[in-house]
Amino acid sequence: MRLSQILIQTLREDPADAEIPSHRLLARAGFIVKTAAGVYTYSPLMWRVIKKFAQIVREELDREGANEVMLPIIQPKELWQASGRWDRYVADGIMFTLKDRKGSEMCLGPTHEEVMTDFVSSQVNSYKQLPVNCYQIQDKFRDEIRPRFGLMRGREFIMMDAYSFDADQAGLDEAYQKMRNAYCRIFDRCGVDYTVVQADSGAIGGAGSEEFMVIADAGEDAILFCRESGYAANVEKATSRLPDAPPGGEPKPMEKLATPDVKTVAQLEAFFPDWPAGRMAKTVLYKATWADEEKLVAVMQRGDLEINEVKLVNALDALAVDLASDEDIVKATGAEVGFAGPVDLPDDVVLLADESLRDRTNLLCGCNETGYHCLNVNLGRDARMPEFRDLRLAKAGEGCPISGKPLEEARGIEVGHIFKLGTKYSAAMGATFMAQNGKPTPFAMGCYGIGVSRTPASAVEQHHDDKGIVWPVPIAPFECVVAFLDKKRGEQIELAEKIYAQLGEAGVEVCLDDRAMSPGAKFKDHELIGLPVQVFVGRKASEGRVELLVRKGLAKVECGVDEVVGKVLAALGR
RNA sequence: CGGGCCGUAGCGCAGCUUGGUAGCGCGACUGGUUUGGGACCAGUAGGUCGGAGGUUCGAAUCCUCUCGGCCCGACCA
Incomplete structure (x- = not known):
C-alpha cells in the first residue's frame, strides 16, 4: 500500500477539545475525525486498526465455537418491553428512540440481549441444539449523558457482543469460562496491559460478572487489587477487611x-x-x-x-x-x-x-x-x-479480603465485561427450549462485550510518548513503513521500492511512504502515526545503506540493504 | 441535570472591556528555489464572526432568547 493513495491528514497542532493522550493523538494523527459530540468518523488508518483488532476477536471467539451473526441496529419497542428494560433505558436517557412512518416506536440498539434472545429462541427448540454462542461486531448507540475522551466514551461506538445459551447453570459456567479464556487470549494478543476484576453487573443484570480493565491513568473506573492474593475488583464491587475501631463497651444509658x-x-x-x-x-x-x-x-x-x-x-x-x-x-x-x-x-x-x-x-x-x-x-x-x-466503600490501604495485605488502587479502562445472566432475559421474554425432561425451560444465558473501538484507544493510552503513538505490532495499521526522503533522487525511490517489495514478500504488512514531503515532515509524521518499524531510505542509498527505526524507544540503526528484511522481521519479533 | 467556560477561515487563536473597512499563525492553492527533523521567497483563494431578535446612524463587540460544543460534578456496558 502506498501512502500517497491513502487519505492521511495529520495536524500540526493538538485539537482544542482533546484532553487525554489517546484522544489527542488519535485526532492529531488523523485517525479519528469528530462528526458530532461522541460521534466519530474512522479514517482509513483507524479503520485498519479496528479491523485488525476485530480479526483477533473473531479468531479467538471462533476458536471457542462461537458463531458470528449480524443483528439489526433498529429494534422494536416491543422487544424491550418484553424484557422490562424499555422504561429504564428511556428514563436513564441513554436510549435513542425514533418512530417509523406509521408511528411505531423503535430504538437504536444500545445492546442486543433482547434481539439475540428473540433470535435464538426462534431457532432453538430442543436441548439437543444447545449450547449455542452467537456474537456480532457492530455499532452501538447510547445517548451518553456526557460523551468524552474521544473513542473512550462515544455515543456511537463499535462493540463485540456475544451471547451464550445453555440448558442449565453448569453449561453456563462452562460457556462463561470458555469466553473468559478467549478474552484473555484476545487482550494478550493485542498487546495491552490488563487486569480481570470482579464487577457489579449494573443495568445488564445477572448474577456474576468480571471486567477486563486496561490499566491507565485516564481510566474512568477505580480498581482495588492485591499482588499477594491476586484479588482484584472494581471499587463499586470491592470488599476489604473491616478496619478496626475502638470498642463501645457495655451498653450505657443514652x-x-x-x-x-x-x-x-x-x-x-x-x-x-x-x-x-x-x-x-x-x-x-x-x-x-x-x-x-x-x-x-x-x-x-x-x-x-x-x-x-x-x-x-x-x-x-x-x-x-x-x-x-x-x-x-x-x-x-x-x-x-x-x-x-x-x-x-x-x-x-x-x-x-x-x-x-x-x-x-x-x-x-x-x-x-x-x-x-x-x-x-x-x-x-x-x-x-x-x-x-454490606454497604461499605472499600479503600486502598485496607486489608485484602483474602490475604489481609493492604489493597492497592489503580485506574482502569473497561474494555471487556462478561456476565452470567442466568435466566433473567429468557424468563422475562418467554425464551424457552424443550428440556430433556420434556418441559419448556428458559435458557441459561451469558453475555460478553468487548469495546472494539475503545480497546485500540486504550492501547494508545498505554503506548505513546511525547512524539506520538507507539502502536503495539498486532493492531498497528501497518507493521512497517518504508520511506524515501528525497523524491528527486531516483536511487532512493528505486531502493525504497525494492525494500518495500522484499518486505511484502517476506510477509510483512508494509506500506511505502511515497509522498512528496520534506524529510523532516516525514520523520515527524511517522513519529506521530506510530508504525512499529520504520525504514528510511536517504542520502546513503547510493551506498546501499538505509536507516531502520524502531518506534518504541526511537532507536535508530543504519544497515545494509541485504540485512533490512531480517532486521525488520527481528524488530517485529519474528 | 447542577456548576464553570467557549462558538471569529480547514486547524489553533487574537480582536469584544471602550461599537466605526475582520486579523495572525499553521494548513490549502500557484510559481520559483530547496531536500536529513514539520524548508524558503513571492503571490492567491477562503469567514453572512453559531443562529434569531433587539438597542444604535452603525454590532464580531452591548442586551435577550436559542442552538452547538468543552470542562468539573452527578450518572454510566
Missing part, C-alpha cells in the same frame, strides 16, 4: 446533648474529643427510585467509613439512589441536614445499616433534632434495629 451547628463527622470529632469517628454512626438519607415508586431511605455507616452507592442500589433492588434534597431531609426527619439519625426516626423511612455497625455499642448518632446528638446509642434499644447489609 444521653442527648446539645451540639449546635455540629453537622459533620469531622465537626463532631472536634466537639467530642473523646469520641473517635469509629465510634460514631452517620446517617445519610437517600431518595431511592424503583420502577413504580420513590422512597426515602436512611443509611447508617460507621463514622470513619463511606457508603458505596452501587452496593446500596443492589441492597435495595432499586433502579437508582440519589442523595436526598435538603427539603426532603427536613420534611422526613424534622431536623436540619446534619442531625439525622436512627433515634426517633419516623417509621415510614426505611433504615439500613452497614455491617460495620453490627453489634456495635454506645454509638454517637444524630437523633433527628436540630442542634442535638445522642451519645451511647444502642441499636435495637434506643432506636429501631436496622437491616444490616
Whole structure:
C-alpha cells in the first residue's frame, strides 16, 4: 500500500477539545475525525486498526465455537418491553428512540440481549441444539449523558457482543469460562496491559460478572487489587477487611446533648474529643427510585467509613439512589441536614445499616433534632434495629479480603465485561427450549462485550510518548513503513521500492511512504502515526545503506540493504 | 441535570472591556528555489464572526432568547 493513495491528514497542532493522550493523538494523527459530540468518523488508518483488532476477536471467539451473526441496529419497542428494560433505558436517557412512518416506536440498539434472545429462541427448540454462542461486531448507540475522551466514551461506538445459551447453570459456567479464556487470549494478543476484576453487573443484570480493565491513568473506573492474593475488583464491587475501631463497651444509658451547628463527622470529632469517628454512626438519607415508586431511605455507616452507592442500589433492588434534597431531609426527619439519625426516626423511612455497625455499642448518632446528638446509642434499644447489609466503600490501604495485605488502587479502562445472566432475559421474554425432561425451560444465558473501538484507544493510552503513538505490532495499521526522503533522487525511490517489495514478500504488512514531503515532515509524521518499524531510505542509498527505526524507544540503526528484511522481521519479533 | 467556560477561515487563536473597512499563525492553492527533523521567497483563494431578535446612524463587540460544543460534578456496558 502506498501512502500517497491513502487519505492521511495529520495536524500540526493538538485539537482544542482533546484532553487525554489517546484522544489527542488519535485526532492529531488523523485517525479519528469528530462528526458530532461522541460521534466519530474512522479514517482509513483507524479503520485498519479496528479491523485488525476485530480479526483477533473473531479468531479467538471462533476458536471457542462461537458463531458470528449480524443483528439489526433498529429494534422494536416491543422487544424491550418484553424484557422490562424499555422504561429504564428511556428514563436513564441513554436510549435513542425514533418512530417509523406509521408511528411505531423503535430504538437504536444500545445492546442486543433482547434481539439475540428473540433470535435464538426462534431457532432453538430442543436441548439437543444447545449450547449455542452467537456474537456480532457492530455499532452501538447510547445517548451518553456526557460523551468524552474521544473513542473512550462515544455515543456511537463499535462493540463485540456475544451471547451464550445453555440448558442449565453448569453449561453456563462452562460457556462463561470458555469466553473468559478467549478474552484473555484476545487482550494478550493485542498487546495491552490488563487486569480481570470482579464487577457489579449494573443495568445488564445477572448474577456474576468480571471486567477486563486496561490499566491507565485516564481510566474512568477505580480498581482495588492485591499482588499477594491476586484479588482484584472494581471499587463499586470491592470488599476489604473491616478496619478496626475502638470498642463501645457495655451498653450505657443514652444521653442527648446539645451540639449546635455540629453537622459533620469531622465537626463532631472536634466537639467530642473523646469520641473517635469509629465510634460514631452517620446517617445519610437517600431518595431511592424503583420502577413504580420513590422512597426515602436512611443509611447508617460507621463514622470513619463511606457508603458505596452501587452496593446500596443492589441492597435495595432499586433502579437508582440519589442523595436526598435538603427539603426532603427536613420534611422526613424534622431536623436540619446534619442531625439525622436512627433515634426517633419516623417509621415510614426505611433504615439500613452497614455491617460495620453490627453489634456495635454506645454509638454517637444524630437523633433527628436540630442542634442535638445522642451519645451511647444502642441499636435495637434506643432506636429501631436496622437491616444490616454490606454497604461499605472499600479503600486502598485496607486489608485484602483474602490475604489481609493492604489493597492497592489503580485506574482502569473497561474494555471487556462478561456476565452470567442466568435466566433473567429468557424468563422475562418467554425464551424457552424443550428440556430433556420434556418441559419448556428458559435458557441459561451469558453475555460478553468487548469495546472494539475503545480497546485500540486504550492501547494508545498505554503506548505513546511525547512524539506520538507507539502502536503495539498486532493492531498497528501497518507493521512497517518504508520511506524515501528525497523524491528527486531516483536511487532512493528505486531502493525504497525494492525494500518495500522484499518486505511484502517476506510477509510483512508494509506500506511505502511515497509522498512528496520534506524529510523532516516525514520523520515527524511517522513519529506521530506510530508504525512499529520504520525504514528510511536517504542520502546513503547510493551506498546501499538505509536507516531502520524502531518506534518504541526511537532507536535508530543504519544497515545494509541485504540485512533490512531480517532486521525488520527481528524488530517485529519474528 | 447542577456548576464553570467557549462558538471569529480547514486547524489553533487574537480582536469584544471602550461599537466605526475582520486579523495572525499553521494548513490549502500557484510559481520559483530547496531536500536529513514539520524548508524558503513571492503571490492567491477562503469567514453572512453559531443562529434569531433587539438597542444604535452603525454590532464580531452591548442586551435577550436559542442552538452547538468543552470542562468539573452527578450518572454510566
